[in-house]
Amino acid sequence: MSRHVVIVGAGPAGLAAASAALRAGAEVTLIDAADQAGGQYHRMPPDTYRPFRVLDRCDWWPESSVWSLERHDERRPPRVHVLTGPADGDGRRRRFLDPDALVLAPGAHDRTLPFPGWDLPGVFTAGAAQALVKGERVVVGDQVLVAGSGPFLLPVAASLLEAGTRVREVLEANPPRTVLRGWGRRPWELAAQPDKAAELAAYAARLARHRVPYRTGRAVIEARGDGRVEEAVTARLRADWSVVPGTERTLSVDAVSVTHGFTPQLELPVAAGCVLRDGFVLVDGDQATSSPGVYAAGEVTGIAGAPAARAEGLVAGWTAAGGPPSELRLTRRRRDRARAFGLRLAAAHPIGQGWPGWLRPDTVVCRCEETSYESLCRAASENPAARAVRLASRAGLGPCQARICGPTVAELSPESPDPHHRPIAQPIRLGELAARSEAAEKESTP
Amino acid sequence: MRITVDGETLAGEAGQTIAGVLLAAGRRSWRRAPSGAPRGVFCGIGVCFDCLVIVNGVRDVRACRRRAQEGDIVTTQSRTEAP
Numbered sequence: 372m373s374r375h376v377v378i379v380g381a382g383p384a385g386l387a388a389a390s391a392a393l394r395a396g397a398e399v400t401l402i403d404a405a406d407q408a409g410g411q412y413h414r415m416p417p418d419t420y421r422p423f424r425v426l427d428r429c430d431w432w433p434e435s436s437v438w439s440l441e442r443h444d445e446r447r448p449p450r451v452h453v454l455t456g457p458a459d460g461d462g463r464r465r466r467f468l469d470p471d472a473l474v475l476a477p478g479a480h481d482r483t484l485p486f487p488g489w490d491l492p493g494v495f496t497a498g499a500a501q502a503l504v505k506g507e508r509v510v511v512g513d514q515v516l517v518a519g520s521g522p523f524l525l526p527v528a529a530s531l532l533e534a535g536t537r538v539r540e541v542l543e544a545n546p547p548r549t550v551l552r553g554w555g556r557r558p559w560e561l562a563a564q565p566d567k568a569a570e571l572a573a574y575a576a577r578l579a580r581h582r583v584p585y586r587t588g589r590a591v592i593e594a595r596g597d598g599r600v601e602e603a604v605t606a607r608l609r610a611d612w613s614v615v616p617g618t619e620r621t622l623s624v625d626a627v628s629v630t631h632g633f634t635p636q637l638e639l640p641v642a643a644g645c646v647l648r649d650g651f652v653l654v655d656g657d658q659a660t661s662s663p664g665v666y667a668a669g670e671v672t673g674i675a676g677a678p679a680a681r682a683e684g685l686v687a688g689w690t691a692a693g694g695p696p697s698e699l700r701l702t703r704r705r706r707d708r709a710r711a712f713g714l715r716l717a718a719a720h721p722i723g724q725g726w727p728g729w730l731r732p733d734t735v736v737c738r739c740e741e742t743s744y745e746s747l748c749r750a751a752s753e754n755p756a757a758r759a760v761r762l763a764s765r766a767g768l769g770p771c772q773a774r775i776c777g778p779t780v781a782e783l784s785p786e787s788p789d790p791h792h793r794p795i796a797q798p799i800r801l802g803e804l805a806a807r808s809e810a811a812e813k814e815s816t817p
Numbered sequence: 818m819r820i821t822v823d824g825e826t827l828a829g830e831a832g833q834t835i836a837g838v839l840l841a842a843g844r845r846s847w848r849r850a851p852s853g854a855p856r857g858v859f860c861g862i863g864v865c866f867d868c869l870v871i872v873n874g875v876r877d878v879r880a881c882r883r884r885a886q887e888g889d890i891v892t893t894q895s896r897t898e899a900p
Binding site: 460500501599740 | 851860864866879
């Protein structure tokens with residue numbers, strides 16, 4: 372009997388894992404919370420939707436959220452609990468799977484540092500601006516400031532321009548010295564990534580054609596407006612991201628799109644018991660995590676973009692399916708090169724330590740519970756334990772369960788908390804939780 | 818495709834999410850945070866829960882994740898009031 376591989380996440384990593392696992396002869400169940408495969412990277416409006424051929428050959432579960440991983444036997448991968456149906460609906464179908472191997476490829480989301488006014492409507496993450504243009508043909512505004520750090524600013528600005536928005540400026544917070552040193556180290560590795568370099572050059576050319584200034588060493592440090600963004604305050608930054616006094620400028624805009632990097636979605640790897648290192652899932656050369664039968668691929672193992680995610684997915688899917696390791700030499704080499712790109716990215720676009728200087732006492736840090744910077748600092752000074760800070764300030768206890776403020780609260784607290792272990796990884800209604808769940812083995816056996 | 822939001826009819830394109838229909842109609846915010854501060858879409862991909870709405874009587878639906886269906890009745894919700 373062939374091995375049953377369950378893959379969570381149908382972005383570039385998960386799709387690659389599915390095709391490799393199928394090629395190695397496994398039976399594959401591919402699960403994604405969205406109703407279309409492709410993840411954020413391949414996001415597109417439904418009428419332009421181009422199905423991925425691999426979906427025809429696996430058991431494809433769209434609109435399906437993995438809400439819990441249950442470890443019942445330490446030698447086997449965990450049981451995968453899934454809810455299928457419209458997002459956040461009630462009465463969704465509850466099923467579980469007991470795979471022979473599990474590949475986790477849930478991806479990442481924007482990391483956005485707080486600043487005064489970041490909770491005003493009209494401030495969007497860069498990922499939101501991108502998702503709305505690509506998936507919905509909606510632009511976030513007519514006069515948009517794109518700011519933060521990292522190469523992702525460029526495609527976001529480019530797609531806004533393409534949709535007819537006026538992009539006022541693109542601001543990279545790091546100074547040219549940091550960016551160039553990061554990208555320029557070990558130049559022979561960059562030569563192995565000609566696609567990336569060409570892609571970035573094309574974005575830069577598009578900005579130039581639309582006369583959009585790209586400035587380094589400058590950031591948005593405040594958004595202002597009455598009930599919605601009307602203007603943004605930008606300032607020149609030192610290398611540590613502290614503000615150079617007197618360099619503030621006010622720009623009239625109706626939207627701000629901001630990103631300071633990406634946060635891996637660690638709920639499922641943590642639930643599966645995977646050991647983390649430097650905030651990412653630790654994997655070996657086969658993409659195996661420390662948890663038996665559990666593999667990880669894509670942005671959860673390090674932020675390195677779609678080519679790295681695809682290569683990692685191929686390795687993860689192949690090994691999870693029991694494919695012979697010797698056949699993947701070239702893919703592994705490609706993966707290692709793509710991962711080196713990720714290290715370069717991290718070195719070129721670090722978050723400076725001086726950013727808390729942007730905050731005022733009343734600046735919201737946790738958007739859900741509206742915890743202010745002042746009350747977070749007070750809670751941390753009274754009892755620095757992560758749990759005590761959360762309970763006293765309510766930071767991280769609202770609907771998003773610290774998905775947005777978690778890394779920020781960790782940085783601002785003297786004792787950094789571990790990534791949250793959320794036994795319920797995705798929202799589930801009490802009625803659905805109480806309903807009987809069915810084993811899904813029958814469906815996955817052809 | 819048409820949905821009603823707090824009694825007002827909004828037209829959207831098939832395949833848009835409820836957040837997409839609201840933004841395309843020029844709405845920036847539709848939820849109130851505990852202090853009463855307005856909230857709309859922030860992350861756009863289901864992470865931040867800022868865009869929650871009531872859809873056909875079911876609370877706490879992420880507007881950026883739910884595809885709008887013909888005839889959906891959407892009501893805005895607030896954390897300043899009890900459910």
